[in-house]
Amino acid sequence: MNVTDEPTRTSARLRVLVVDDDDALRDALCGLLQDEGFDVIGRAGDGDTAVSLARDGRPDVVLVDYRMPGMDGLQAVGLMRTDAPLTQAIMLTAYDDETLSSEAERAEVYCFLVKGCPPMLIVDMVRRAGSYKRELERRPN
Amino acid sequence: MSEDVAQRPRRWPRLSRGRPGPTVGQLGSERRLVWTVAVYLLVIAAILAYNATATGSERDSALVVNVAARQRAVAERFVKDVLLRLYGYEANPQEDAQTLQENALALLEGGTVQAVQGADAEVHIPAASSDWKIVAKLEQEQRLIGKLIATGNDLLGRDPSAADLEEHVLKLRIIGAQVSTITNDAVGEMTRDVDARLAQLVRVGIVLGLLGTLAALSMGFLLRRASAQRAAQFQSLIHNASDLITVVDRDLDILYASPSAGRFLGRSVPDLTGTKLSVLVHPEDVPAVHRALEGLVQQPTSTVQVEYRLRHSTDSWRHVETAATNLLDHPLVRGMVFNTRDITERVLSQQQLKALQSEQEKLLERTVQATEQERKRVAAELHDGPVQHLTALDVTLERARRTLDRHSAESERETIERVQVRLRDEVGDLRKMMSDLRPPALDHLGLVAALQEQLTAVRRETGLACSIDSTLDARLLPAQEIVLYRVAQEALTNVVKHAGAERVRVSLQPSNGHVVLEVRDDGAGFVPSEAATSASNGHFGLLGMRERVEMAGGSWELHSHVGSGTVIRARLPRAVSG
Numbered sequence: 001m002n003v004t005d006e007p008t009r010t011s012a013r014l015r016v017l018v019v020d021d022d023d024a025l026r027d028a029l030c031g032l033l034q035d036e037g038f039d040v041i042g043r044a045g046d047g048d049t050a051v052s053l054a055r056d057g058r059p060d061v062v063l064v065d066y067r068m069p070g071m072d073g074l075q076a077v078g079l080m081r082t083d084a085p086l087t088q089a090i091m092l093t094a095y096d097d098e099t100l101s102s103e104a105e106r107a108e109v110y111c112f113l114v115k116g117c118p119p120m121l122i123v124d125m126v127r128r129a130g131s132y133k134r135e136l137e138r139r140p141n
Numbered sequence: 142m143s144e145d146v147a148q149r150p151r152r153w154p155r156l157s158r159g160r161p162g163p164t165v166g167q168l169g170s171e172r173r174l175v176w177t178v179a180v181y182l183l184v185i186a187a188i189l190a191y192n193a194t195a196t197g198s199e200r201d202s203a204l205v206v207n208v209a210a211r212q213r214a215v216a217e218r219f220v221k222d223v224l225l226r227l228y229g230y231e232a233n234p235q236e237d238a239q240t241l242q243e244n245a246l247a248l249l250e251g252g253t254v255q256a257v258q259g260a261d262a263e264v265h266i267p268a269a270s271s272d273w274k275i276v277a278k279l280e281q282e283q284r285l286i287g288k289l290i291a292t293g294n295d296l297l298g299r300d301p302s303a304a305d306l307e308e309h310v311l312k313l314r315i316i317g318a319q320v321s322t323i324t325n326d327a328v329g330e331m332t333r334d335v336d337a338r339l340a341q342l343v344r345v346g347i348v349l350g351l352l353g354t355l356a357a358l359s360m361g362f363l364l365r366r367a368s369a370q371r372a373a374q375f376q377s378l379i380h381n382a383s384d385l386i387t388v389v390d391r392d393l394d395i396l397y398a399s400p401s402a403g404r405f406l407g408r409s410v411p412d413l414t415g416t417k418l419s420v421l422v423h424p425e426d427v428p429a430v431h432r433a434l435e436g437l438v439q440q441p442t443s444t445v446q447v448e449y450r451l452r453h454s455t456d457s458w459r460h461v462e463t464a465a466t467n468l469l470d471h472p473l474v475r476g477m478v479f480n481t482r483d484i485t486e487r488v489l490s491q492q493q494l495k496a497l498q499s500e501q502e503k504l505l506e507r508t509v510q511a512t513e514q515e516r517k518r519v520a521a522e523l524h525d526g527p528v529q530h531l532t533a534l535d536v537t538l539e540r541a542r543r544t545l546d547r548h549s550a551e552s553e554r555e556t557i558e559r560v561q562v563r564l565r566d567e568v569g570d571l572r573k574m575m576s577d578l579r580p581p582a583l584d585h586l587g588l589v590a591a592l593q594e595q596l597t598a599v600r601r602e603t604g605l606a607c608s609i610d611s612t613l614d615a616r617l618l619p620a621q622e623i624v625l626y627r628v629a630q631e632a633l634t635n636v637v638k639h640a641g642a643e644r645v646r647v648s649l650q651p652s653n654g655h656v657v658l659e660v661r662d663d664g665a666g667f668v669p670s671e672a673a674t675s676a677s678n679g680h681f682g683l684l685g686m687r688e689r690v691e692m693a694g695g696s697w698e699l700h701s702h703v704g705s706g707t708v709i710r711a712r713l714p715r716a717v718s719g
Binding site for chain 2: 020028029032097098115117118119122
């Protein structure tokens with residue numbers, strides 16, 4: 001199945017939660033993802049709200065910033081995973097930092113993107129992460 | 142405390158092993174003492190020499206008197222032997238005559254004569270006397286002996302039956318009697334002479350004895366005075382010295398305290414004597430003092446130094462430094478001698494200095510922290526402002542472009558794409574500024590991780606081979622991590638800009654209570670003295686590095702030679718983050 005080329009043909013649209021403390025960027029990302037056929041089930045400006053929305057909305061993918069007020073993105077992802085271990089996270093941060101990247105890898109984040117990358121790369125990664133999650137769901141335990 | 146111990150302190154000052162130097166007065170006194178001893182020794186030598194001479198002389202006198210006295214007996218024997226021989230009996234008057242003549246000559250001029258008694262067959266006698274009366278009598282005796290011998294020889298040549306023989310015999314007897322008489326006179330004179338000399342010997346002996354006694358008395362007097370001067374001088378030193386002298390026994394009871402100790406502690410010396418030292422020592426210092434003295438007690442004559450506080454009578458505390466010497470085994474001391482010095486001012490100065498240093502460190506930390514906080518704030522503002530907003534614009538433009546794509550508006554699509562490319566470049570630059578201002582790893586993961594991050598970035602951007610080696614096992618204080626990070630950052634910037642190196646090695650190691658950062662490259666190197674003045678050449682950072690490190694209480698070194706690379710070393714006193 002080629003989800004990149006034909007997103008709308010998935011059995012159900014991929015559910016995405018967008019988490020960033022900057023309103024303008026958060027809205028722009030949500031708009032882009034919706035344009036690209038994703039179901040944006042929620043948007044949050046901090047980690048606590050994100051965890052709460054994830055618990056209710058059961059997203060396939062969480063697009064999350066690292067540096068936010070209160071808990072950081074990695075901590076929020078950790079808490080979300082306790083309820084929904086298969087949820088995939090994409091870290092989108094302004095810090096091009098190897099150490100942070102390694103930390104994200106250890107936390108089994110699907111991918112680590114740096115702000116300033118082409119927006120379609122973000123879209124593509126969200127799509128791949130969603131497909132991966134669906135595939136995991138289909139696998140026998 | 143017993144009476145005996147209470148009286149001991151009077152003797153202490155004389156027992157110190159320290160020897161004060163002599164005073165001018167003492168030098169004069171010692172010189173007199175030396176002269177007196179010399180005179181005393183001379184007098185003793187004179188007495189001994191005189192006694193030896195006088196004894197020899199008396200022995201000679203006794204021999205001479207004996208020889209002189211014997212002349213009378215020999216003369217009588219000669220008369221008797223002449224008569225015996227005259228009447229045909231066995232006798233040897235010639236031998237008597239010879240003895241008489243030899244003795245007479247020896248008595249006048251000195252010589253060897255037959256011994257009168259004792260084991261010696263012959264003895265040597267000196268001339269009997271230089272007294273003219275004795276010499277005159279001896280000369281007369283010699284003439285009479287000659288006359289006696291001539292008369293005897295004449296008689297022996299006569300016929301024993303001749304009528305006038307009796308007359309000649311009488312003449313011989315008369316001359317013999319004259320010899321006896323004159324001999325008696327001479328012996329009498331000689332005896333008087335010997336008596337006179339003996340009397341003189343006794344007088345001289347008495348005078349020399351008196352002189353000797355006088356010298357001995359003077360010597361004793363001077364010795365006593367020198368000893369008293371030394372004691373007085375030492376007493377004066379003890380009394381007026383600023384150092385405190387105390388003597389304590391094994392139980393730390395004070396046996397002796399100098400007046401200066403009393404003055405220093407605001408107590409009287411009798412009050413201090415018998416007091417337990419531990420009562421005066423600050424409770425917090427008692428264990429240290431006990432430890433030092435326990436060690437000292439085990440080692441006779443050894444000395445330890447210990448610092449502690451002593452209680453003044455006003456209940457304030459004085460800082461002191463004591464050199465304690467174990468003289469417990471010294472038969473006259475039986476105690477530990479404390480030489481104590483007031484170091485209150487020194488300690489207070491040190492404390493003030495330490496407080497100032499601490500204040501300075503805090504100030505530095507506050508300054509460094511404030512600078513870093515500012516950097517952090519700017520980085521956060523970049524993150525929250527331009528980076529986010531530009532990224533949002535990019536995403537928004539992307540949406541527009543995608544929409545246009547679907548409606549085939551080619552020229553607008555290309556414009557948007559160009560704007561997006563520029564936007565991404567701007568975001569990239571802003572991100573780099575953020576990271577330079579405040580690397581996130583420094584706060585989260587510490588200095589080593591942040592340096593690794595920095596080196597990775599350098600390697601990625603320049604292709605330089607970078608490595609880091611660290612055995613640091615704990616985080617440093619945040620202010621120190623920042624200083625070392627900035628030094629490494631500046632050094633790496635210099636390597637990239639100026640060194641033309643192929644390899645750079647960073648090392649971060651603990652070393653003797655310090656932490657040492659070293660940045661070593663294999664580049665072109667330079668002449669440090671020239672670099673110091675060429676601020677425009679990018680070396681201005683060297684001064685900045687040095688200032689940062691020195692402000693943090695550390696030291697900074699630069700080693701570089703043209704063609705052999707550069708080493709920059711920063712050394713900070715290690716303080717591990719709690």
